[in-house]
């Protein structure tokens with residue numbers, strides 16, 4: 001017996017098929033993950049990326065095909081068995097126990113024990129170490145239910161790292177974190193690779209893919225279209241073409257920017273010297289009809305909390321909010337919507353934006369029920385379908401039927417439904433928090449088109465985003481928030497390079513003194 | 519007490535105040551309230567209430583329900599009555615055997631839930647009825663009386679105002695406190711109750727948690743059945759009639775979440791004491807039994823309000839800020 005010339009892949013999938021009822025999610029996918037490499041898995045929303053990861057980790061059982069680790073055939077029937085075989089994963093959806101501490105969430109699979117009892121001292125010490133590795137400085141005693149989506153994502157990444165698995169599968173780990181946190185994460189991933197780890201990385205951010213990954217696999221409609229190709233042999237154009245199945249151009253920034261009429265009349269919504277219980281100070285912000293304002297900042301800068309204060313979910317302690325020049329103080333999102341026609345698309349789609357066990361048409365139509373109701377106030381399924389289907393098709397949602405539960409859609413498609421809900425509604429002011437988290441490159445363009453069309457119809461729009469490229473692509477004006485203040489306000493010149501340097505400078509300048517205080 | 523630090527688990531704190539105010543009121547209004555015997559009566563019924571509450575707490579922890587608490591309690595009492603009365607078994611083996619039957623009933627519930635995938639609510643609706651029916655069939659509705667004096671003493675013996683039986687509820691509290699705080703199984707049950715999806719994706723077994731929860735619930739219902747039998751001096755097949763409502767009232771007042779994942783072991787002791795006090799006081803004041811039920815209902819309502827309102831969230835927010843000295847969101851490092 002001679003030793004094999006090359007070692008078998010750390011993890012390998014062959015001819016995997018998986019269908020959910022009539023929907024074929026995977027129609028024969030081949031995939032191999034080698035030791036000492038970071039492998040990108042790319043595909044449009046609904047292509048089957050998450051399903052493949054779930055098959056590889058025993059969450060789903062494949063209808064056909066085989067999974068091997070180090071050449072040995074495996075039939076995982078639970079994540080427990082996959083973890084046992086050295087495979088760790090961060091799934092696309094957040095999976096934390098809200099009433100458990102961050103520390104316990106980190107070591108859920110194998111908490112430290114002493115004489116059979118949970119060792120809380122060691123739990124906390126170990127937790128600090130792993131939190132530090134992903135750049136999180138928070139008390140390990142914090143309840144996971146109080147974390148923001150970005151913090152939750154980082155905690156889950158830390159949890160996967162703490163498993164110290166040889167194979168790590170990451171499903172859109174950077175979806176809700178900013179570049180800065182991602183940079184820390186990438187350092188860790190490169191270390192793991194250099195130690196011989198096998199990593200799978202799913203992302204819709206091609207910049208990241210090209211900066212981080214060694215190999216690329218692209219799937220489309222549940223089939224492999226580019227299999228295990230060296231990154232250096234591919235261009236972005238190749239990858240996008242493979243994903244989409246045809247050649248498309250991905251826009252740089254809105255070209256019709258010059259056509260946006262200058263602001264006239266009183267602003268739709270204005271904040272003057274607003275302070276909140278969250279610590280915002282002296283916030284000035286002006287939203288004009290037909291214009292898009294981008295609010296950029298790092299995770300934790302306080303952007304979401306400002307939006308929540310505008311719609312009455314946080315307390316405004318001083319300053320004024322003006323709608324069409326008149327002071328308002330909405331007490332609830334409902335009041336903001338009905339009395340002042342202000343809509344807010346939450347960044348926490350799953351927690352706040354969608355009812356997963358309800359059909360697509362319900363979820364997309366929920367904000368327009370008052371309008372849909374006929375003379376008797378009855379909302380009929382067909383009325384609902386008629387009202388929501390144009391919007392849903394405009395966002396290229398991949399679904400089997402409008403009566404399908406939203407929970408069955410892929411992550412990115414769920415995202416689109418929560419946006420569709422507000423696009424269908426008739427508001428004057430729309431605040432959109434992280435519009436394109438988890439949305440593929442093609443749909444991103446379509447989504448931007450929809451947002452621009454809304455602005456063109458006279459709506460005033462505030463886009464909150466941690467993706468600077470997105471801000472530059474969409475906004476007429478850019479605001480930068482750091483430590484709950486607006487530290488910079490600039491017109492969009494369209495030059496990504498110049499803007500990004502100016503903005504980072506503003507953020508660093510604003511934050512440095514705060515750190516010294518703390 | 520870490521299992522009691524999570525949201526909702528401190529809902530009993532204001533209730534302690536309610537209990538003190540009520541007690542003071544009753545003491546002023548009735549000179550029979552603060553007597554040694556009356557305190558014994560209150561502690562006795564609080565003991566039984568706490569055990570009934572713990573039996574339900576066990577299933578609530580995993581986000582499930584048991585409607586079989588009363589049925590298992592009655593069935594256990596009748597098995598015990600039969601062994602002591604008809605079969606003439608000695609005390610200790612009879613008690614152990616009866617509790618083993620209760621445990622087996624709980625395991626059966628758990629196995630059915632896990633194997634069928636049907637919710638515990640429906641499964642125990644059926645099995646609970648079956649256990650209660652079996653108790654009635656065995657006795658043909660006639661209670662076993664004339665139980666050994668030593669056994670009756672366990673139920674109604676007292677040292678001054680303190681009933682001997684209180685040992686059972688205090689011991690249950692101590693053991694459950696350790697279980698839910700520090701033991702793998704306890705944390706597993708709470709994890710599954712808190713977010714079943716997340717727990718399962720982290721490699722934890724939902725089936726294991728649910729099986730344990732129902733088994734534990736059966737065991738505790740059995741202990742309640744034994745205590746009830748000893749307190750009554752008879753094994754009565756209808757002893758558990760009112761237990762169903764009580765089994766939910768006590769944990770809810772105590773701050774255990776109906777949705778799972780958060781239990782308050784200590785809260786059960788406080789809640790059972792309050793219910794027993796109010797019940798006793800109202801009877802001493804000659805308030806009709808229907809009014810007692812009404813007051814209990816209102817109490818549950820206020821407990822839930824106190825436990826779940828924004829007022830509490832606000833307090834939690836303020837204390838969190840005071841504790842860390844900074845705003846919650848600034849936890850993410852920005853360098």
Ligand SMILES: Nc1ncnc2c1ncn2[C@@H]1O[C@H](COP(=O)(O)OP(=O)(O)OP(=O)(O)O)[C@@H](O)[C@H]1O
Pocket residue numbers: 020023024025043044045046047048049050051052092398399407408409410411412413438440
């Ligand atoms: N539990 C389910 N029931 C029914 N259909 C499902 C289920 N899970 C996934 N699907 C379908 O399988 C297909 C692939 O979904 P998957 O989540 O793998 O996509 P994805 O590539 O991860 O997309 P995204 O980029 O949006 O996360 C989709 O059409 C989706 O609707």
Ligand SMILES: [Mg+2]
Pocket residue numbers: 049050051092171410411412
């Ligand atoms: Mg996905």
